[in-house]
Amino acid sequence: MSEERTDTPSGEGAGRKKKWPRHERGGFMWGLQGPQFLVVVLVILSIVGLLMLQQMLMAALWAVVAIPIGVVGAITWKGRPLMYRLWDKTKKRVRMALGETRWRTSEAPVAAGSLNLPGDVGARLSVHSTKWGGGLYYDARAQRATAVLKCESQGWDLASDADRSSRGRGFVKVCRLIARSTSVERVATMARTIPSETTAARQAHRQAVRDRKVEDGWGEDVMASVLTGREFVDGEGKLRGPEDQQVAVSRDTLVVISVSVPRAQKQIRSYGGGLQGAAEVLAAEIGRFRERVPECGVTSSEWLTPAQLGDCSRLAMDLDATEILARTVDERDQDIHDIGTALLVDDDDPNVLVTNGGVHSTYWISEWPQTQVPLGFLEDLICKAQYPMTVTQVYTAENTGPAIRRVTKSLDSIESKFDINRRLGRRTSILDRRAVPDLMERENELADGHVPMRVVGYVRVSGHDRDELAVNEDKMHAYAPNLDLQPLKDLQWEGFVASSLPVGWGM
Numbered sequence: 174m175s176e177e178r179t180d181t182p183s184g185e186g187a188g189r190k191k192k193w194p195r196h197e198r199g200g201f202m203w204g205l206q207g208p209q210f211l212v213v214v215l216v217i218l219s220i221v222g223l224l225m226l227q228q229m230l231m232a233a234l235w236a237v238v239a240i241p242i243g244v245v246g247a248i249t250w251k252g253r254p255l256m257y258r259l260w261d262k263t264k265k266r267v268r269m270a271l272g273e274t275r276w277r278t279s280e281a282p283v284a285a286g287s288l289n290l291p292g293d294v295g296a297r298l299s300v301h302s303t304k305w306g307g308g309l310y311y312d313a314r315a316q317r318a319t320a321v322l323k324c325e326s327q328g329w330d331l332a333s334d335a336d337r338s339s340r341g342r343g344f345v346k347v348c349r350l351i352a353r354s355t356s357v358e359r360v361a362t363m364a365r366t367i368p369s370e371t372t373a374a375r376q377a378h379r380q381a382v383r384d385r386k387v388e389d390g391w392g393e394d395v396m397a398s399v400l401t402g403r404e405f406v407d408g409e410g411k412l413r414g415p416e417d418q419q420v421a422v423s424r425d426t427l428v429v430i431s432v433s434v435p436r437a438q439k440q441i442r443s444y445g446g447g448l449q450g451a452a453e454v455l456a457a458e459i460g461r462f463r464e465r466v467p468e469c470g471v472t473s474s475e476w477l478t479p480a481q482l483g484d485c486s487r488l489a490m491d492l493d494a495t496e497i498l499a500r501t502v503d504e505r506d507q508d509i510h511d512i513g514t515a516l517l518v519d520d521d522d523p524n525v526l527v528t529n530g531g532v533h534s535t536y537w538i539s540e541w542p543q544t545q546v547p548l549g550f551l552e553d554l555i556c557k558a559q560y561p562m563t564v565t566q567v568y569t570a571e572n573t574g575p576a577i578r579r580v581t582k583s584l585d586s587i588e589s590k591f592d593i594n595r596r597l598g599r600r601t602s603i604l605d606r607r608a609v610p611d612l613m614e615r616e617n618e619l620a621d622g623h624v625p626m627r628v629v630g631y632v633r634v635s636g637h638d639r640d641e642l643a644v645n646e647d648k649m650h651a652y653a654p655n656l657d658l659q660p661l662k663d664l665q666w667e668g669f670v671a672s673s674l675p676v677g678w679g680m
Contacts, residue, residue, distance in 0.1 A: 204249070205247065205249075206254055208246075208254070208256065209246050209247060209249075209254050209256065212242065212243060212246030212247075212256065213243050213246050213247050216239045216240065216242060216243035216246070217243070219235060219239060220232055220235060220236055220239060220240075223235060245259070280304055280445075280449055281447065281448060281449040281452075282301035282302060282303050282304075282309060282311075282448050282449065282452050283301060283302050283508070284299065284300070284301055285300045285301055285302040285308060285479035285508055285509060285510045286300045286479060286483070286509060286510030286511065287299055287300060287510070288300070288486065288510075288512065288676075289512060290486075290512075292666070293314075294670055294674070294676065294678075297312050297313055297314050297315070298310050298311070298312055298676055299311050299313070300479050300482060300483075300510040301448065301452075301479070302478070302479050302508045303452050303456070305456060305476065306476070306478060306507075307320060307456075307459075307476030307477060307478060308320070308321075308477060308478050308479035308480075308481070308482050308510065309452060309455060310482070310676050310677060311448060311451075312676075312677070312678075316433065316434035316435055317358060317431050317432065317433055317434065317677060318431070318432045318434065318448070318451040318452065318454075318455050319429060319430065319431040319432075319455075319675075319676060319677030320429075320430055320455050320456075320459055320476060320477075321427055321428070321429050321430075321476075321477045321482060321485065321675040322427070322428045322430070322459065322462065322463070322474050322475065322476055322477065323425055323426075323427055323428075323473075323474070323475045323477055323481070324425065324426045324427075324428055324466065324471045324473070324474045325425050325426075325471070325472060325473045326340070326470050326471050326472055327472045328470075329470075329556070332470075334549075336470070337549055337552070338547075338549060339470075340469050340470040341549055341552075343468055343469035343470075344362075344466070344469040344470075344471070347462060347465045347466055347469060348360050348362060348428065348568055349568055349626055350461075350465070351430060351458060351461060351462050352568040352569065352570050352626065353570050353624045353626075354458060354461075355436060355437070356432050356433065356436050356437030356440060356454050356458065357430060357431065357432055357433070357458060357570075358431045358432065358433040358436065358569070358677075359431050359567055359568060359569045359677065359679060360428065360429065360430055360431070360567075360568045361427075361428075361429040361431075361565060361566065361567045361568070361675075361677065362426055362427070362428055362429075362565065362566050362568075363426065363427040363428075363429065363563050363564075363565045363672075363673070363675060364424070364425075364426050364555045364563065364564045364565075365423075365424065365425055365426070365427065365488075365562075365563050366422055366423075366424055366555070366558045366559075366560070366561060366562050366563070367422060367423045367424075367488055367495060367561060368422050368492075368495070368559070368560065368561055369422060369423050369495050422558075422559060424555075424556065427477075427485065427675050428462065428474075429675045429676075429677050430455065430458055430459060430462065430677075431677035432451060432454050432455045432458060434451055437451070437454045440453075440454045441453075441454055459476060462474070477675075478507040478508065479507065479508055479509060479510040480505050480506065480507045480508070480509055480510065480511070481507070482510055482675065483509075483510045483511045483512045483513075484498055485674075485675050486512045486674050486675075487512045487513050489563070489633075489669075489673040489674060490512075490528045490530050490531070490533075490673075491513070491528065491529070491530025491531065492530055492531040492561055492635055492636075492637055493530060494513065494530065497513075520665055520666045522665075523662045523663045523665070524660050524662055524665065525639065525642070525665060526665040526666055526669050531561070531635045531636060531637055532635065532636050532637070532638060532639055532641075532642045533633060533634070533635045533642075533665070533669055533673070534633070534634050534635075534642060534646060534660060534665070535631060535632070535633045535660070535661050535665055535668035535669050535671075535672050535673075536631065536632045536633075536634075536649075536658040536659060536660055536661065536668075537629075537630070537631055537658070537659050537660075537661050537668065537680075538629070538630030538631065538632065538656050538657065538658060539657045539658070539659045540656070540657035541628075541630070541656070542655040542656070550655055551564065551653075553652040553653075554632070554649070554652040554653045554656075557652060558648070558649070558652065560634070560635070560636070560645040560648065560649075561634075561635040561636070561645075562632065562633060562634045562635065562645070562649065563631075563632070563633045563672055563673050564630070564631075564632050565630065565631040565632075565633070565671070565672040565673070566628055566629070566630050567628070567629045567630075567631075567671070567679055568626055568627075568628055569626070569627045569628075569629070569679070570624050570625070570626055570627075571624075571625040571626070571627055572625075573619055573624065573625060576619055576625035577616065577619045577620070580612055580615050580616045580619065581616070583608075583612055584609070584612050584613070584616070587605050587608060587609060587612070590605060591605070629679065629680075630656075631668060631671060631672035632649065632653070632656075632658060632672070633668070633669060633672040633673045634646050634649050661680075664680070667680055668680065
C-alpha cells in the first residue's frame with residue numbers, strides 16, 4: 174500500500190491529502206535490486222525443484238545452506254543491499270592480505286617541505302607537490318604560487334644564424350604572451366651554465382644517446398678526452414693553452430611562472446578555491462606554455478618536481494653538488510624538497526656572497542644596448558661560458574594607463590629641454606634627439622593597445638674562491654660588451670635570490 178500524508182502548506186490546495194510511493198517499492202521487483210532478486214529466486218527454485226523430484230533429504234540439507242543465502246540476499250541495510258556490503262568487505266580483506274591495497278592522492282597540493290634558507294625566503298615560502306607530479310612554491314605573504322619548467326633544445330650549435338634568431342624570437346614571444354595573462358604576475362627565464370663532474374657528464378651523454386637512439390662512438394671518444402684532460406692537443410696536433418681547455422657543461426633554461434592569487438580570484442574560486450584552485454590556474458598557464466613552446470625549437474619542457482626544485486637551489490649555491498646529485502638521483506623521493514647543506518655562510522662583503530659551496534657575485538643589467546644589435550646579442554654570454562653562471566630575464570606586464578603617462582611625461586620633458594636650449598643657444602644632446610623617435614613609436618604602440626612589458630635582467634657569476642670568481646667575472650664582461658652591468662652592492666643576497674633561485678621573486 175501507499176502511504177498517506179497530509180501536508181498543510183499555505184496557499185491553494187492546503188490540507189489536501191497527497192499519496193507518496195513507499196520507498197520499498199524501489200528496485201527491480203519487490204523492493205529488491207536485480208542481483209538480490211536473482212539470488213532469492215534461485216534459492217526458492219532450487220528448493221522447490223528438489224521437492225518436486227522427491228529428494229527430501231537433499232532438499233533438507235540444501236535448505237540449511239540456501240535459506241541463509243537467500244535471507245542475506247534479501248536484506249537491505251541503510252539503503253544498500255547487505256550482500257554488496259559483505260562483498261566489499263571480503264575484497265578489502267583479501268587485498269590487504271595480498272598487499273594489493275589501492276590509494277588515491279589528494280586533489281589539493283600536498284606539503285613537500287620548506288626552504289631552509291635565512292631571511293624572508295625561508296620564512297615565507299613553502300613547497301608543495303601537485304597531482305600532476307610537479308611542484309610549486311607558495312608565498313603566503315604575497316599570495317603568489319610559482320611553478321618552474323626546465324626547457325632544453327637540441328641542435329643549437331649546429332643551427333644556422335637564421336634558425337637561431339627564429340628560435341630566440343619565438344621563445345621570447347611565448348614568454349611575453351604568458352606574462353600578459355591576467356592571472357600571471359611575472360615570468361622569468363634563467364639560462365643556466367652548470368659545469369658537470371664525471372658522473373653527471375656521463376649520465377647526460379648516455380641519456381642523450383638513449384633519447385636519440387643512436388650509437389655515438391665518436392661522442393664517447395670526445396667525452397673521454399674531455400673528462401681525462403687530453404684536450405690540450407687539437408686535431409692538427411698543436412698544443413693548446415689552459416685557456417682553451419674544454420670542460421663538460423650542461424646548459425638549460427628554467428622558465429618560472431608566478432600566478433597572483435588576488436588577480437586570479439575568480440578563476441581560483443571556479444576550481445574550488447584555496448591552494449587547489451591556485452594550482453589548477455597555474456597548471457592551465459603551464460599547459461598554454463607547453464603547447465606553444467615546441468614551435469620555438471624547444472625539444473623538452475618538464476615541470477620540475479619538489480625534489481628537482483631543491484636541486485636547482487642547491488646547484489646555484491653549491492658548485493660541487495652536480496656529482497653528489499648525479500650519484501643519488503635514483504635514491505631520492507621526488508615528492509620531498511631538500512636543498513642539502515647548501516646554506517648561506519657570509520654576506521658581509523657588499524660585492525660578494527659566500528656560501529659553503531662557492532663565492533657568488535650578482536650584477537644588474539642597468540642599461541640594455543642603445544644601438545642597433547642583432548637579435549642574439551646575448552648568445553655569447555649564455556652559450557659560450559665554461560664557468561658557473563646564470564642569465565636571468567624577468568618579464569612583468571604593466572598597466573597601459575601609467576605607461577602612456579610616463580611616455581607623455583618624457584616627451585614633454587625633452588620638448589621643454591629643446592625649447593630652453595633653443596632660447597639659450599645651446600646644443601641639444603644627441604641622446605635626447607634619438608630618444609624622441611623611440612618614445613613616439615612607443616606611444617603609438619600603447620595607443621594601438623599593445624600591453625607594455627617591463628624587462629629586468631640579472632647576471633650571476635660563481636667560483637670556488639674569490640680568485641676564481643675574479644677570473645670568471647673578467648670572462649663574463651668580455652662576453653657582454655653591449656650591456657651596462659652594475660654590481661648589486663649591499664644587495665648580493667637579494668640579487669642572488671632574484672637571479673638564481675627559481676622562486677619567482679624580484680627586486
